[in-house]
Amino acid sequence: MAVATAPLRVLIGKVGLDGHDRGVKLVVRALRDAGVEIIYTGLHQTPEQIVATAIQEDVQAIGLSIHSGAHNSLFPRVLELLKEQGAGDVTLFGGGIIPDGDVPRLKAAGVQMLFRPATPMHDIVDFVKGLRVEH
Amino acid sequence: MSQACIGRSLKREDAVTLAEQVMAGEVRAVARVITLLENQDPVGTAVLNHLAPTAKRAMVIGITGYPGTGKSTVIDQLITAYRRLGKKVGVLAVDISSPITGGAVLGDRIRMQHHADDPSVYIRSMATRGQQGGLARATREARRVLEAAAYDVILIETVGVGQNEIDIIQVAETVVALVAPGLGDDIQAMKAGLLEVADIVVVNKGDYEGADVAIRDLREWCNPVLRTVAVKGEGIPELIAIIAEHQRVQDLDSPGLNKRTGRFIDRGARGG
Numbered sequence: 001m002a003v004a005t006a007p008l009r010v011l012i013g014k015v016g017l018d019g020h021d022r023g024v025k026l027v028v029r030a031l032r033d034a035g036v037e038i039i040y041t042g043l044h045q046t047p048e049q050i051v052a053t054a055i056q057e058d059v060q061a062i063g064l065s066i067h068s069g070a071h072n073s074l075f076p077r078v079l080e081l082l083k084e085q086g087a088g089d090v091t092l093f094g095g096g097i098i099p100d101g102d103v104p105r106l107k108a109a110g111v112q113m114l115f116r117p118a119t120p121m122h123d124i125v126d127f128v129k130g131l132r133v134e135h
Numbered sequence: 136m137s138q139a140c141i142g143r144s145l146k147r148e149d150a151v152t153l154a155e156q157v158m159a160g161e162v163r164a165v166a167r168v169i170t171l172l173e174n175q176d177p178v179g180t181a182v183l184n185h186l187a188p189t190a191k192r193a194m195v196i197g198i199t200g201y202p203g204t205g206k207s208t209v210i211d212q213l214i215t216a217y218r219r220l221g222k223k224v225g226v227l228a229v230d231i232s233s234p235i236t237g238g239a240v241l242g243d244r245i246r247m248q249h250h251a252d253d254p255s256v257y258i259r260s261m262a263t264r265g266q267q268g269g270l271a272r273a274t275r276e277a278r279r280v281l282e283a284a285a286y287d288v289i290l291i292e293t294v295g296v297g298q299n300e301i302d303i304i305q306v307a308e309t310v311v312a313l314v315a316p317g318l319g320d321d322i323q324a325m326k327a328g329l330l331e332v333a334d335i336v337v338v339n340k341g342d343y344e345g346a347d348v349a350i351r352d353l354r355e356w357c358n359p360v361l362r363t364v365a366v367k368g369e370g371i372p373e374l375i376a377i378i379a380e381h382q383r384v385q386d387l388d389s390p391g392l393n394k395r396t397g398r399f400i401d402r403g404a405r406g407g
Contacts, residue, residue: 006174007237007262032238037262042245049251053244056257058166086163089143 008132011059013041013050015078016070023095024065027124034125047074051081054090061091061112061131071098071106079110091131095119145171145178153178154185160284162257168280169259172273183276186283193225193282194382195289197303199269199329200313202295205339207246208365209313209374210290214250216375217288224250225257225286227278229271231294232262239263243292257286268302269293275306298328309381311335311374314353316345321352334381336360337374342367 012028014021021043028038039057041050054062066074075094082088095115098106103114115124145153145167156164171179196213198206210226217224228243241260250256261271270293271277281289293303304310312333330336330353338350341362353360359377363370 006170007232007239007264009170028240032233032240033236035233035236035238037232037239037241037260039241039260040245041248041251042242045248046252049248052252053248053258055163056166056251056259058163058170 007035007037008061008128009037009039009057009059010128010131011039011041011050011054011057011062012065013045013053013062014043014065015045015047015050015074016066016068017044018066018068018070019043020067021065023067026121027063027065027095030121030125031128034129036128047077047081050078051085051087054082055085055087059090061093061128063128064092064094066094066096066098069097071096072102075106075111076109093127095124145176147178147181150178150181151185153182154283157182157280157284158187162254165257165280165284166259169261169273169277172276172280173261173264173271175272179273179276183279186279189282189285193278193286193289194222194378195278195282195291195307195309196378197291197293197307197310198313199293199296199301199303199310199333200337200339201297201315201318204295204313204315205363205365206292206295206313207243209311209337209339209363209371210243210292211247211250212365212368212371213288213290213375214247214256215368216371218250218253218255222287223255223285225259225281225284225289226292227259227261227271227274227281227289228292229261229263229269229274229294232264234265237264257281257284263294267300269296269300270302270306278306296329298326301329301332304332308385309334309378311337311378313337313339314349315340316343316349318349321355324352324356330357333357335374335377337363337370339363339365341370 028040031038082090091112093113098114113127153164153168168182198210200206214224230241232239239262244258247258263271266272291307310333312329336353336357342364361373
């Protein structure tokens, strides 16, 4: 079926009051080079904007970068909105400054993967490319 | 709005349901059908065949122009203006796929993101996937989907083009070409291609040095030529008015959907 060979579509964005976008831009570039179509939303998105964008763009996954410390409220809110709007099948992953203690809770809530500082880029690329198998 | 999950493995039997959902304006169905069409999935084509013709055609406006001239920013302003008029607005924003990896950074919507959670605005980024000519492989089909979903205005943003990527004229009734000051002299303004086929030429960044000269040169050879400063919203009401006038004339010349494919020939025959 044509879908199997089609490029993955992934939304990458930054939520909340957080202007640190150097890392996320590197991720965007690496995913482009891995053959992924990335919809990049830029900075200062609300969870509502992220979920509306994910639905309009029909992405398989959302990757959010958060360096502001607001991860414990932003990730669960995105998951909640996805479920509410019938898009619970969209994979949510993230990256940024997320303390050890918060990781298990976020993963239990449904964040598929969290990439923290010093993650090799190919780990992120491999994870995203692996999404194709699940869908 | 239906909250049901639309699965990713769709069969031909799903086409009727998807078509009904599209015609009911359900965003998730619109988005999924465009994906199917982008992926050349036969279910997508089946959905198109089930879409009833729309009574009234959408106002379809192509925004094209050289890279970095402000296409996305102009579209952001046009969305705001058409929303004030109560219109439902769809946007198809095309960016280029890598010829090497097939990947793409689709970033047009960054400039339009404050419209993202307006339920009467639909924005879809499309990668060219090898298509030449300034549009994506499925842009024409995506237009049909948005039209069936009753979007009143459809704005199509091409990739940043050169002189020869003019497929937009076969998909949009009104083509607006953007240029920025400082890109060439009056001989550039005379050349065939992009500026020749544009219905409206806009000199954006009209507050930059050289804008007056660019407008003067272009006005000798192209008509009409407008000045905008899109980041400030300047010139947008004038652009809206001239688009409306152009659409009105188009409808008088060749009303309805059917004559669109003959458009290029028609325009050639009419001459400058």
